[in-house]
Amino acid sequence: MKYKELKKAILLLADGTVFEGKSIGIEGTSFGEVCYNTGMTGYQEIFTDPSYFGQLMVTTNAHIGNYGVNDDEVESDGIKIAGLICRNFSFTHSRERSSGSLEEYFEKNQLLAITDVDTRAVVSYIRENGAMNAVISTDINNIEELKAKLAEFPSMVGLDLASTVSTKEPYFYGDENATYKISALDLGIKTNILRNLAKRDCYIQVFPNTASFKDLEAFQPDGYFLSNGPGDPEPLKNAQAVASEIIEKDLPLFGICLGHQTIALSQGVSTKKMHNGHRGINHPVKNLITGKGEITSQNHGFVVDKESLAKNENVEITHIHLNDDTVAGIRIKDKNCFSVQYHPEANPGPHDSSYLFDQFIGNLKK
Structure with missing residues (x-):
């Protein structure tokens, strides 16, 4: 099963906190401000909303990708989030109106996404400590280098996006x-x-x-x-x-x-x-x-x-x-x-x- 082949990945917060997960397939590193959305549906609209530009999105709904994607359900010309952090990523989908899978959609847009993350713990941590810059990466053996780059990433305060x-x-x-x-x-x-x-x-x-x-x-x-x-x-x-x-x-x-x-x-x-x-x-x-x-x-x-x-x-x-x-x-x-x-x-x-x-x-x- 593809689930067992997933490569290890991490979410690293600006204060040094690390959460473990697995990449859905696309390897690399992506920086942004980490935030969370409590919606139970509408993930494609979230991912394409320009207001989320430059942000790493944590979805509190446990299942992401289960109903695929639809070409009519977008809010802009493409994906705007910097990356996705979720609990359970669905590689299979079921919906009559679907035009494809979310996995294929991410591959087309080269979006880095990680799954198998304890998103309840992540959200609780953000609620307690506040939104902050973060990085998601499959380069799990170079955490100190990621920390150094993250320290140089600009704050959302004063940022014209x-x-x-x-x-x-x-x-x-x-x-x-x-x-x-x-x-x-x-x-x-x-x-x-x-x-x-x-x-x-x-x-x-x-x-x-x-x-x-x-x-x-x-x-x-x-x-x-x-x-x-x-x-x-x-x-x-x-x-x-x-x-x-x-x-x-x-x-x-x-x-x-x-x-x-x-x-x-x-x-x-x-x-x-x-x-x-x-x-x-x-x-x-x-x-x-x-x-x-x-x-x-x-x-x-x-x-x-x-x-x-x-x-x-x-x-x-x-x-x-x-x-x-x-x-x-x-x-x-x-x-x-x-x-x-x-x-x-x-x-x-x-x-x-x-x-x-x-x-x-x-x-x-x-």
Whole structure:
């Protein structure tokens, strides 16, 4: 059996902690920030989400690969995670709609993945000690060399990764005869965000992260969108300037995740690195406007600083994360602008928050 032929591999954390595992087949070494996702399904969407660029993903669900992959279930043009750490990797899969195995998908994308890892222990360790840089490798006999290279690997704090995953040239998405036109600044945009806007009668032009407000304005849009993406929001000075100008002109603006953080920064509200982040499809959020609860999909390692926000009279908290009381949504008072930290476009779900797209369309009509 192939299971018995797997080569030994390790997960080495920045503090020197080592977890043992086995490579699924691809040999090599991969560096990144280690994080974990608590979702029970949707692994292909996770692996192709640009917001995960540069991260080593630990999946808490025990079985990965059991339903294969599907060409329609991607959030970008390819795999964005730096590597995978899982408990049980399925070399066989079973699903009628599958277009291939996850093993073949990883081989095609040359993604390093390790299995047979005690992921419960890894997640417990990260929860206790915080997210940190790490390396996965099949080169298990050169740990000291791996430690030296890992020590030189850059921290996620202060790291602009949006420029790496953003489109290099503007492009269009949707029906050009749609009722509404949206200019979207791509900081690492997920395809399902574009699908959700398009099915709400929007024609979208997606711009590189370097685009100016004048570039976005030239499309003569009915509204503007700031996307999700990876890395630290603080270095994204151009995106912050674009958000500031849109808000100053009181034009309809909606931001998700990194876009949400960028909007906050544009208003003088600071952000901060979280201890271990929020990543999964089971995070509870309360809408403070309606009083209703939502189960949400989340993926972020930075968050809007609640204490900083409290000092700003122009920004109001609209949503709160019920697990740790962190900021999950804001709106700018007396302006046509709101944003959320989580993902209303979640695919395969949950869909509790999809109303936020309808709220944005409502703002376009004002």
